[in-house]
Amino acid sequence: MSATTSTRRHSVSAFLFEHARLRLALLLTAPLFWLGLVYIVALAALLVTAFWTVDSFTGEVRIEWTLDNIVTVLTASVYQSVTLRTVGIALLVTVIDILLALPIAFFMAKVAGPRLQRALVIAVLTPLWASYLVKAYSWRTVLSPEGLFAWLVEPIGGSSPGYGIPATVITLSYLWLPYVILPIYAGLERVPDSLLDASSDLGAKPWRTVRSVVLPLLYPAVIAGSIFSFSLTLGDYIAVSIVGGANQMLGNLVYTNVGTANNLPLAAAAALIPIAIIMVYLAAVRRTGALDNL
């Protein structure tokens, strides 16, 4: 390397060393360009597109301001019934997951020894990483007419629920269960054992301690878990298309409008429904302090 380039390099380096703001600007330019340009612009544009229209002749998006899409989404009976169904499924899935998660999280945090506790945390975490699609697909197999579920319940006179709403609820509960267990477990870890001992020293039976001490302290963590199961269900459309038969959720309507119907403005308006519901839900639970538990 020649002496001049090395001095020049040295002076650039020294200049950068003395100018922290410049270094910061250099660090941030590329990522902010990417995230800002691609993502924030995309989100803002989504909002705007909902108020545009599609040329019925060419199928091209036309910039013509209208509230038609919003009105359609709010009043058309298909959107109303699908929204109700989706919210219903989301609530049911959330309740099921919380009921399943509470005893497990309690066992992990307060009953299991340190070794078993570590093993259980890993056991709960690992399936989170197994492919989402494969997990939904696995329930298609289990619930198939000749599948494991039918084989288990037929001797006692039951039958597989087949593909439909119940299968969708089962599959979604299955998919989001670890997301609900983990915040509740973390919340229970933070409940000091001394409080439980104090409660039982004062004469409370275990059930009373759970009801009057554990659950009130755990409330924010439960809400944090419910945010996952609720909002993930609202946005889902793959699971219902794999195990839900012909049933549709909000995500399917968005997807059909983007794809076959080729009506982006209407799809954008439909996508605002889950966003709005999630926002309302987040605003409602904000005061519980749940958001700090995420």
Add this chain to the structure above:
Amino acid sequence: MRLSRLSKGVLGALTAAVLAIVYIPLLVVVLNSFSTSQTFAWPPPGFTLEWWARAARSQGALDAIGTSVIVALAATAVSLVLGTLISLALQRYEFFGRSTVNLLVILPIALPGIITGIALNNFFRTIAGVQLSLLTLIVAHATFCIVTVFNNVLARLRRTGTRLEEASADLGAGVWTTFRLVTFPQLRSALLAGGLLAFALSFDEIIVTTFTAGTGVQTLPIWILNNVFRPNQAPVVNVVAVVLILVSIIPIAIAQKLAGPESGTPRASAGRAARSR
């Protein structure tokens, strides 16, 4: 609190039962990939390797694996660069809007996939005016993969502190030399862990993919989704599903080992895993 032996037993049994429900469907998929029954009758009437052989010859599945690998590698490369830059900026500097930038990194993965998917679809087609293609898919994947690299590098930077870098500067090393010889070696395993997670995240993604892949661009999850309703393809789909389980779990296991204690806590992992959706 003193629990009776009975209630401990009941809690333990419930835990075991739910864990069984968590793992059994995945095991069924693995077992069915060897089953002689093409309709996956349970219990499997017999075992065969035929489906694995047929999957190995399935051109569609092989092409899809190739596409998935290209997309995941490219998205990982972009997110390694951007994630490292942004975590250095956030961890080493105080500036106005720092928490906004932090939110900006997390947002693509915190919002439901369908929102990210349709927003990017709309951006590419209406605003940027480009056709959906392999490239748009890579851009979309990189956008939500940045967070995994960011999380790992940020945690590492927080743990290592700035003392070594200051010593390096005191000894006369310039900005580049310090980065090359001091900062980067400290980050190496965090970068590898973050990169592996980004790869797994991209390889497995389906929702954003359905909105941003061009026609004819088939990743492995898309291939599965397109073939899952075709009865004669069922056994091959099942084999591919097993492959997908392996490809998504193995990098994670390695990443967990590499990332060390800072990312091994249940909370950190839960947060990270949550963001994977």
